[in-house]
Amino acid sequence: MSLELQQLSVSYGARTVLQSVDCAALNPGKLIALVGANGAGKSSLLRAIAGMTPMQGQVLLDGEPLHRMRAAARARKVAYMPQSLPQTSSLTVYESVLGALRIASPHMGHQETHARVATVLQDLGIGGLAMHRLDILSGGQRQMAGLAQLLVRQPRLLLLDEPTSALDLRWQLCLLDTLASHVALRETVCLMAVHDLNLATRFCDEMLVMAAGRLIARGEPAVILTPELLKQTYGIVARVETCSLGTPIVIAEQALPHDSLD
Numbered sequence: 013m014s015l016e017l018q019q020l021s022v023s024y025g026a027r028t029v030l031q032s033v034d035c036a037a038l039n040p041g042k043l044i045a046l047v048g049a050n051g052a053g054k055s056s057l058l059r060a061i062a063g064m065t066p067m068q069g070q071v072l073l074d075g076e077p078l079h080r081m082r083a084a085a086r087a088r089k090v091a092y093m094p095q096s097l098p099q100t101s102s103l104t105v106y107e108s109v110l111g112a113l114r115i116a117s118p119h120m121g122h123q124e125t126h127a128r129v130a131t132v133l134q135d136l137g138i139g140g141l142a143m144h145r146l147d148i149l150s151g152g153q154r155q156m157a158g159l160a161q162l163l164v165r166q167p168r169l170l171l172l173d174e175p176t177s178a179l180d181l182r183w184q185l186c187l188l189d190t191l192a193s194h195v196a197l198r199e200t201v202c203l204m205a206v207h208d209l210n211l212a213t214r215f216c217d218e219m220l221v222m223a224a225g226r227l228i229a230r231g232e233p234a235v236i237l238t239p240e241l242l243k244q245t246y247g248i249v250a251r252v253e254t255c256s257l258g259t260p261i262v263i264a265e266q267a268l269p270h271d272s273l274d
């Protein structure tokens with residue numbers, strides 16, 4: 013079973029920013045990248061799936077319409093990480109991850125709860141931050157803590173909005189490696205918005221490409237990423253080569269002039 017989007021539309025006031033997005037069989041166990049230019053609608057799509065913005069159409073998770081699910085069941089199954097995380101909490105990283113798990117699984121035993129928190133912090137490599145307060149973390153550390161709060165719940169569906177945007181090169185690799193292992197092990201459906209196409213091609217098995225509120229391409233990065241698609245999507249002249257790891261690498265050569273774009 014999997015995630016399916018049927019005729020999903022989102023409007024802000026009179027402005028429609030997502031236009032009847034259809035997408036079947038977004039399957040578990042793999043990372044799926046959601047890419048597209050600024051303003052293409054990636055965050056709106058993730059928020060709509062997460063039930064955080066009014067929408068038309070239907071989102072099915074394992075065949076079940078998410079909007080008909082009771083709030084508690086939905087909160088257990090779906091975890092969403094926004095682009096920017098709140099900075100105000102004075103909880104420690106450990107307390108915040110523990111709290112996230114207790115809300116999702118209030119009946120879980122004390123030992124299992126604490127073991128799960130310790131494991132997720134260790135897997136993400138942030139055990140050393142456990143007793144640090146969230147409000148004094150760096151942006152990248154907060155992003156790692158935010159992901160820990162989601163993974164500890166072991167949701168069925170993970171929706172991540174640019175989860176590596178604040179991370180340095182090493183932590184980008186650490187986070188995506190851990191995420192890929194978690195998603196494969198738990199058979200999680202994972203859809204994440206990413207700007208870095210080269211990270212997406214390296215870690216994601218499938219790519220959804222958005223432009224102006226529509227889904228314009230879907231498939232394996234090596235198959236769908238072409239200079240033509242990059243021109244259409246981002247307004248750039250780019251080459252796509254195969255790097256020594258065997259994955260496609262996008263070399264952006266030049267931005268097309270603003271007045272040459274539609």
Ligand SMILES: Nc1ncnc2c1ncn2[C@@H]1O[C@H](COP(=O)(O)OP(=O)(O)OP(=O)(O)O)[C@@H](O)[C@H]1O
Nearest residue numbers: 024029048049050051052053054055056057095205
């Ligand atoms: N709360 C809002 N109210 C009104 N318009 C909005 C709101 N949020 C987003 N939009 C508009 O919806 C369109 C899609 O925005 P969205 O944030 O979904 O794009 P995105 O692909 O995630 O962009 P980015 O890569 O810059 O984060 C944009 O034109 C944006 O101005």
